[in-house]
Structures are given as structure tokens and as C-alpha cells.
Amino acid sequence: MRIALALLVALLLAATAPALAQDPGTLDKAALPPLPHPDSPSTPAKELFARKTEPVPLAARSIGFYSSGCLAGAVALPINGPTWQVMRLSRNRNWGHPKLIAFLERLAENSKMVGWNGLLVGDMSQPRGGPMLTGHASHQVGLDADIWLTPMPNRKLSAEEREFTSATMVVREDRLDVDPKVWTHQHTELIRTAAEDPDVERIFVNAAIKKALCREAGPDRAWLAKVRPWWGHDYHFHVRMFCPPDSPQCKPQPEPPPGEGCGHDLDFWFSPGVLHPTPPTEPTKPRPALTMANLPAACRQVLMAP
Numbered sequence: 001m002r003i004a005l006a007l008l009v010a011l012l013l014a015a016t017a018p019a020l021a022q023d024p025g026t027l028d029k030a031a032l033p034p035l036p037h038p039d040s041p042s043t044p045a046k047e048l049f050a051r052k053t054e055p056v057p058l059a060a061r062s063i064g065f066y067s068s069g070c071l072a073g074a075v076a077l078p079i080n081g082p083t084w085q086v087m088r089l090s091r092n093r094n095w096g097h098p099k100l101i102a103f104l105e106r107l108a109e110n111s112k113m114v115g116w117n118g119l120l121v122g123d124m125s126q127p128r129g130g131p132m133l134t135g136h137a138s139h140q141v142g143l144d145a146d147i148w149l150t151p152m153p154n155r156k157l158s159a160e161e162r163e164f165t166s167a168t169m170v171v172r173e174d175r176l177d178v179d180p181k182v183w184t185h186q187h188t189e190l191i192r193t194a195a196e197d198p199d200v201e202r203i204f205v206n207a208a209i210k211k212a213l214c215r216e217a218g219p220d221r222a223w224l225a226k227v228r229p230w231w232g233h234d235y236h237f238h239v240r241m242f243c244p245p246d247s248p249q250c251k252p253q254p255e256p257p258p259g260e261g262c263g264h265d266l267d268f269w270f271s272p273g274v275l276h277p278t279p280p281t282e283p284t285k286p287r288p289a290l291t292m293a294n295l296p297a298a299c300r301q302v303l304m305a306p
Contacts, residue, residue, distance in 0.1 A: 025091060026090045032051050041292070044289035045290045045292050046130070049126055053127060055127040056302050057073070059072065060074070060244075062097050062243060063249045064299065066138040068295055068296075070128055070141065071096075071129030073097075074142055075101050076127075077096065077121060083119065083152070085157055087120050087122050089162055093139070095124055100143055100145060103197060104145060104147075107194055111151075114190050119147055123135065123145070128302050143244075148236045149168050151186075169235055170187065170209065183212060191203060191205070191209075202228060204233050207266055208234070209234070211266055214266075226256070229261070
């Protein structure tokens with residue numbers, strides 16, 4: 001019963017696929033070819049939004065839920081800042097609601113206080129949000145960002161390094177805890193700093209990272225409630241912002257379960273069936289792709305705007 005309840009809660013909370021921070025990008029990104037039937041109701045929305053390379057010049061608005069929505073008035077996080085660098089530039093996913101941009105700049109500066117030189121920022125959102133061709137079910141409304149568990153070096157990375165450098169795996173090979181050769185208390189303090197920001201609604205990490213945070217949190221533990229385990233997230237942590245006041249059509253994340261999420265609340269994630277799932281006996285049927293009909297009506301205006 002506990003395992004089934006935990007799974008149900010997790011599904012309601014996360015609405016996100018394992019993001020692939022370690023996957024390489026490309027230096028030879030070609031424009032996507034035109035769609036044969038872009039106006040067909042069956043055309044996946046991800047194919048449409050992936051072909052929009054510029055934001056909509058409208059007032060900033062996050063529209064819909066994190067895994068079913070879009071973004072108007074997106075702002076790009078500059079690829080280089082005094083305390084951050086954007087990775088995987090070929091993906092063109094360094095866009096977000098201004099609230100997210102301000103948070104990332106704030107966290108990047110605050111990271112110096114915990115001993116990091118700055119942040120390496122992974123996927124945020126596309127220029128108009130919406131579903132992505134690869135890597136995420138969420139990140140659609142400009143309020144999600146992946147932050148690598150690798151400190152920014154003290155030099156500007158080359159284009160090649162941004163595309164092909166892997167993020168740092170911090171989880172032990174047996175998946176039961178963090179790797180003591182890689183994990184530091186600075187990781188804990190960085191995630192704590194992010195979680196204590198009042199604009200942050202949720203943070204997703206690997207369950208082994210959550211275990212380490214529970215162990216290292218100390219007496220001030222209120223921030224742990226925001227940090228929740230989810231599959232993947234062993235190379236980066238995923239930050240999700242609250243719906244901004246300027247976005248009445250934004251749908252908030254459900255409240256987390258009560259408590260810190262430590263101790264026996266993590267039992268599900270370390271059960272044998274989760275750590276070592278049995279391969280399916282038959283090919284898994286893929287989930288139907290979202291179409292424009294699955295997104296809020298306002299997303300059509302965002303998509304079609306010049």
C-alpha cells in the first residue's frame with residue numbers, strides 16, 4: 001500500500017521525464033525540415049514548438065501546467081554571465097519566464113557563498129515553451145530549469161565543451177547513496193540555497209541525493225519538504241518555480257505530501273523493483289504525443305504569432 005501510494009503521489013508531483021544532462025549536443029545543428037501537414041489536428045505539438053526559434057513579443061505569461069502548456073514573452077538567459085554559463089547551446093532551450101531568469105541569476109551569484117565558482121545551466125524552455133522533441137515531459141511553461149551538479153570552471157567554456165562535456169554523476173554505482181568521491185557538502189548547501197528561495201515551488205533530485213540531503217541538513221530542515229525524489233536527476237537538479245502573479249492561466253504544482261520526505265518516505269525509491277526493474281516481456285507502447293488540442297487554447301495564439 002505504501003509503495004502504491006508513493007508512486008501515485010510521485011506521478012502527481014513530478015510530471016517530468018528523466019532529463020538527459022549528460023547527453024551530448026551537436027556543433028552541426030541543421031534547421032528542422034518543414035512539416036508536411038502542420039495544420040493537421042494529429043500533428044504532435046512538439047514538432048510545431050520545436051520549429052519556433054524566437055519568442056512571442058507579448059507580455060510574459062506562463063500558460064497551462066508544467067507538462068502541458070506554453071510560454072509567451074520568453075526571455076533568454078544570456079549564455080555567459082559573471083557566475084553562470086549555459087550548456088548545450090544547440091538545443092536553444094535557455095528561455096524562460098522573467099521570474100525564472102531572475103532566480104537563476106540570483107542563485108548563480110549566491111552559489112559563490114557556498115564555495116562554487118558559479119553554475120552550469122542546462123535545459124530551461126524553448127522560445128515559446130511547449131512540448132520538446134527530446135528529454136522532458138515538463139519544461140513547457142518557462143518555469144523549470146536544470147542545474148548541473150558540476151561547478152562552473154573559472155574560464156569560459158568553448159562551444160565544443162558546452163556540447164560534449166558530460167555533467168557529473170554524483171550517485172554511487174549501486175544507486176543506494178551518493179558517491180563519496182564526488183559528492184560534497186557544497187552540493188547540499190547549493191540545493192538548500194535554491195530550495196530556500198521563496199519563488200521556488202519544487203526541486204527534483206535522485207533519491208540517493210535526497211537521502212544525502214536528509215542526512216546533511218542539520219537542525220534547519222524546513223526546506224527539505226520542497227525537495228522530492230524522481231527518476232534520473234543524478235547529474236543535475238531540477239528547479240521549478242511557482243506560477244507568477246502575471247500568469248492567471250498557469251496551473252500550480254500540487255502540494256507535496258506532509259513532512260520532510262526523509263526516512264521511511266524514501267523506502268519506495270530503494271525497493272528492488274525500483275532500483276532494478278524487471279524488463280518488460282513485450283515492447284512498451286509509447287504514450288500518445290500531445291497535440292494542440294491537449295494544450296490550453298491560448299497556446300495556439302502563442303504558436304501562430306509572427
